[in-house]
Amino acid sequence: MCTAVSFNKKPRLFGRNLDLDRRYAEEAVLMPRNFAYPYASDIKISIKKGGFALFGAATVIGGMPLFYEAVNEYGLFAAGLNFTESACLKDKESGKLNLAPHELIPFVLSSCKDLSEAKRLMQGVNLTHDSVSDEYPAARLHYFFADGGGSLAAEPLSEGLLLTPDPLEVLTNEPPLSFHLKHASMYRALSPSAAPDNLGKASRGAFTSDWVSLGLGAFGLPGDLSSPSRFLRAAFTKLYALEKPTEKEAVNQLFHILASVSMAEGTVRTDLGFEKTVYTSVLSSESLTYYYTTYGDPSIKPIRFSERDLTKNTLVRYPMFDTI
Amino acid sequence: MCTAVSFNKKPRLFGRNLDLDRRYAEEAVLMPRNFAYPYASDIKISIKKGGFALFGAATVIGGMPLFYEAVNEYGLFAAGLNFTESACLKDKESGKLNLAPHELIPFVLSSCKDLSEAKRLMQGVNLTHDSVSDEYPAARLHYFFADGGGSLAAEPLSEGLLLTPDPLEVLTNEPPLSFHLKHASMYRALSPSAAPDNLGKASRGAFTSDWVSLGLGAFGLPGDLSSPSRFLRAAFTKLYALEKPTEKEAVNQLFHILASVSMAEGTVRTDLGFEKTVYTSVLSSESLTYYYTTYGDPSIKPIRFSERDLTKNTLVRYPMFDTI
Amino acid sequence: MCTAVSFNKKPRLFGRNLDLDRRYAEEAVLMPRNFAYPYASDIKISIKKGGFALFGAATVIGGMPLFYEAVNEYGLFAAGLNFTESACLKDKESGKLNLAPHELIPFVLSSCKDLSEAKRLMQGVNLTHDSVSDEYPAARLHYFFADGGGSLAAEPLSEGLLLTPDPLEVLTNEPPLSFHLKHASMYRALSPSAAPDNLGKASRGAFTSDWVSLGLGAFGLPGDLSSPSRFLRAAFTKLYALEKPTEKEAVNQLFHILASVSMAEGTVRTDLGFEKTVYTSVLSSESLTYYYTTYGDPSIKPIRFSERDLTKNTLVRYPMFDTI
Amino acid sequence: MCTAVSFNKKPRLFGRNLDLDRRYAEEAVLMPRNFAYPYASDIKISIKKGGFALFGAATVIGGMPLFYEAVNEYGLFAAGLNFTESACLKDKESGKLNLAPHELIPFVLSSCKDLSEAKRLMQGVNLTHDSVSDEYPAARLHYFFADGGGSLAAEPLSEGLLLTPDPLEVLTNEPPLSFHLKHASMYRALSPSAAPDNLGKASRGAFTSDWVSLGLGAFGLPGDLSSPSRFLRAAFTKLYALEKPTEKEAVNQLFHILASVSMAEGTVRTDLGFEKTVYTSVLSSESLTYYYTTYGDPSIKPIRFSERDLTKNTLVRYPMFDTI
DSSP states (O other), rough: OOEEEOOSSSHHHHHEEEEESSSEEEEEEOOTTTTOOOOHHHHHSSSSOOOEEEEEEEETTTTTTEEEEETTTTTOOEOOOOOOOTOOOOOOOTTTTTHHHHHOOOOOHHSSHHHHHHHHHTTTTBBBSSOSSSSSSSOOOOEEEEEEEEEEEEEEEETTEEEOTTTTTTTTSSSOOHHHHHHHHTTOOOOSSSSOOOHHHTTTTTSSOOOOTTTTTGOOBSHHHHSHHHHHHHHHHHHHOOOOHHHHHHHHHHHHHHTTOOTTTTTTTSOOOOBBEEEEEEEEETEEEEEEEOOOOEEEEEOOGGGGGGOSSSSSEEEEEOOO | OOOEEOOOOOSSSEEEEESSSOOOOOEEEEOOTTTOOOOOOHHHHHSSOOOOEEEEEEETTTTTEEEEEEEETTTTTEEEEEEETTOBBOOTTTTSSEEEEHHHHHHHHHHOOOHHHHHHHHHEEEEEEOOOOTTTTOOOEEEEEEEEEEEEEEEEEOOOOOOOOTTEEEEEESSSSSHHHHHHHTTTTOSSSOOOOHHHHHTTSSSSOOOTTTTGGGTBBSOOOOOHHHHHHHHHHHHSOOOOOOOOHHHHHHHHHTTTTTTTTTBBBOSSBOOEEEEEEEEEEETTTTEEEETTTTEEEEOOOOGGGGOOSEEEEEEEEOOO | EEEEEOOOOOOEEEEEEEEEOOOOEEEEEOOOTTTOOOOOOOHHHHHHHHOOOEEEEEETTEEHHHEEEEEEEEOEEEEEEEEEETTBBBOOOSEEEEEEHHHHHHHHHHHHHSHHHHHHHHHHEEEESSSSSSSSSOOOOOEEEETTTTTEEEEEEEEEEEEETTTEEEEOOSSOOHHHHHHHHHOOOSSSSSSOHHHHHHHSSSOOOOOOTTGGGTTTOOOOOOOOHHHHHHHHHHHHHHOOSSSHHHHHHHHHHHHTTOOOOSSSSSSSSSSEEEEEEEEEEETTEEEEETTEEEEEEEOOOOHHHHOSSSSSSEEEOOOO | OOOEEESSSSEEEEEEEEEEEEEEOOEEEEEEOEEEEEEHEEEEESSOSOOOOEEEEEEEEEEEEEEEEEEESSSSSEEEOTTTOOOBBBBBOSEEEEEEEHHHHHHHHOOOSHHHHHHHHHTTEEESOSSSSSSOOOOOOOEEEEETTEEEEEEEHHHHEEEEEETEEESSSSSSHHHHHHHHHHTTOOOOSOOOOOOHHHHTTOOSOOOOOTTTTTTTOOSSSSSHHHHHHHHHHHHSOOOOHHHHHHHHHHHHHHTOOOOOOSSSSSSSSSSEEEEEEETTTTTEEEEEEEEEEEEEEEEEEOHHHHHSSSSSEOOOOOOO
């Protein structure tokens, strides 16, 4: 269970919560321009030599980074989010660009400068049920793509990889984005302002409240941690949270936005135990910085990559520290 | 579980749903001016000879009408509604007007012309745990009183019979009215108008809904049949339902208001089975009419009492017909 | 704004609310087997001589019944419901069965015995933007079809006339049924039973409520009159309302179900004034009866057609009386 | 607008969010045993020489700490929270212990070892409308008191300083605690577990969801930032968040609990601008540590007081750092 958000005009930032009931060995990873990603054979041919560099969080298996989320050097962001019931992975199809789920993020981000290029590229993609190795099942995800100008969801459904514009610039989990957008329309009246006193007006003042509270203008916003409710809360908070001119302030704002949908351990039960927000990240392509907090350490820890890192040919890897 | 409502400027009407999982032998009953209600001894002395006539629904036990709701000839209305957990019935107290729960409605309505008289009278009342006979427990109720000018709740709490002005002119069940009024303040933004598109505005048009629905301005209004939710729904519907100049039209409106909180059999489970809206009534003191529908017959059946009935000294009784 | 519901095992009944801010000249109309419906030319050829009889509510224009809802003699029911934003009406397409929106109900109900036949027939249908005459726009509707075994929605979307199984056997208005079904999943925990006291358990009894209310097990069910909220409330009420063995009792239950989503005049504002539930109908093919109530008269008025009516060749028409 | 919470069995911790649209000069302050708090004259006499030490956040004006929240050396905690409409401050009353609002926390915490002593003491308190100086209005607050064994709210209402046990161990703002506790009963069914599929059962499997989400068992929990909704969300999160055996882990949990009701700048509009969670604090009397985060710096910053600090006679003061 996860939440991804695109925020702020300039610098544009991208962030996500990773909510799980277990830990994988996440690292902050930069995949440089000259890294040879071990794509499945038929892709190898089509990939341009010398792709764009990207960085984000990944589990590295056999030298291959499996990205949770990443941004490339041009500010194109992608995140994978659980989509277990609806994901429809397919057999390879000739005439299509067949990609395993874990290949989508590195392939698109190393190939495309922006969202419109990504959209064009993904129109030819067929997402297959191939996995990174026999030990792992294929990842059942949908994907959030964003750049400085907009966002979309890429969702492997029965009709193919559906690309849906995402004007709310938020994605969580099930069901598909088209549901979340229609659902948000029900909540259109919510606002940070005081709730208008329509009951008082309708009673011509006979009924006057003996108390008020700031914040009642958003009463009705769901507060649970299911994916539709996180979508609404993240979208509302992102829409109204003040944008900021400096990266420091804007990064801080985006961590506050993501806090509104984060999970305290114990409040979401799973078969194995409880989900919690394992990490929260904010990515800036402008400063080549991967900011993160972990469940056990809420301080914002920046990992700053360098221009020189971009030109290497091996992964640049940093551990993500947690203190509990 | 019940709902009582006062509605319309002129003619002022009063109505209620009686929601139960069983039937008592309800009848439409007029208690004339000269009827000698068998009050417990210490009350008998204080009651004025020749009280006011009242009519409503009652179960008659041993010649004594136990009123569910009634209006008197001057347009003062009262209804008793279940209040099981919060009702605090007391021992007799000297210096107080000690009344058994079933005595309150006939005593106040035969003694008082309007709400301000009723309020003054009830300030001296101590509601005791006496019942109509050993076979029955004392009724654990709170009471809705209304006339053409306003409404109040009379609630037997530990501090005594609490009289609370009721500007929303609705009462249901638990908890006390003070809760329902504070609770209604949370829902102050609801209205019959279209929901303002604050999300669209906040996104500067990036997010535009692909559908709309009339009625979304009241999204957030609870739809279940618990007493707090019925209170909110009845209050909202009563506040916004159009008032009407003729009794026929206004009666029809009040039945529609009460329909918004009525119970279909099967949707509220009890220990014994299911609650349903056994009957709905609307009372007019102007035309001396008791209108009712039953669960099995939604046609509005008027029982018209006559001026002559008011002066009798025995109860005027009509059966309430149900067809299923 | 409307709500359609299929209810009860045997006799199976179908019903609907028609919610509008104006009146058309609705009548109860039986279209007999030998009535020559004036279909647009290319349909005329394909229609079987001697179709099945159907009856329901219609406005008759120039001898042509425009059905709001109808059931045929075999118990196949259809209702049209407003679908203004999403309806996508098309140009005529060769190789398809081109039908104007108002032709769909009489064509399918006079041609098909049950839902599976209707489904097969509608797979070839192209719904066009033709209207009954130049004075009227084409009706922007989606359609609820049901028989004794199930229900579906037929929705004219950009991809064609989409047929979606409707296991909740309810339809209201926008957005498409696929949204309403996904939405209902969020409300899966609701029930007529008492709410489990999880807060009390979690606090190991430290927190115990000083009040309870029957019906709290459905707290969270929306109570407003928007189409998504009416869908949820009608679906919940229909699922839990007790089924009944006799037509009289089952008809009564279905009117109670539809009352849970009916509109009191004043509570839903439109550009022209206020919507209200103009009429509510329940249709039985077993007894050939059209039952209805109107806003001004809640008594259930049955219109009983005869076996002989089925074989006529002219419409059998009855006015629908309202008393206000 | 604020939220206070008591959490964890051992070590017991206390925390709060301070939500404001402006900054005061908050500091972390320890008031040692021998500090002479400049109480108004009639109190000075009654105070025991050598009270208990306490520490927390305060604005210090003219050498006098005005505490937002504090814990004493025995683990009795108190926090003041805005209560603007309901607070009823009185004239001095003879025979009562007259205290100005800002005197209540230092007086009770320097006088009482635990909640039962505090309760006994406060039964004689009359909270007056005196302020710290003519420049400031008297603080219109209600107060959360807690120790290792329980919690209560002290609320200045028209009937006096009302002491209400608080089994949910949370306090926010308006209206009085009695409302919040009754209100929480409506949400009793919420839980961290999966939502039971009652709709599926009621439809005997006809309706099966095509998606699920963890967390739906708490669907219905409000997500806005009004005081009643923050109360519910903080209470739910506190009840279910896992307790922890070490201070480090438990402190981290309590910061996560408070994050669930914290405010991103822009989401709650006031007359002056926007509220935000200026600081969040967690207090441990066992380790004499004041932990805090600020809006601009989410790292947990501990301020560790020493045993020696307790015996001083001047305030021990530390600035609270914010980085934006």
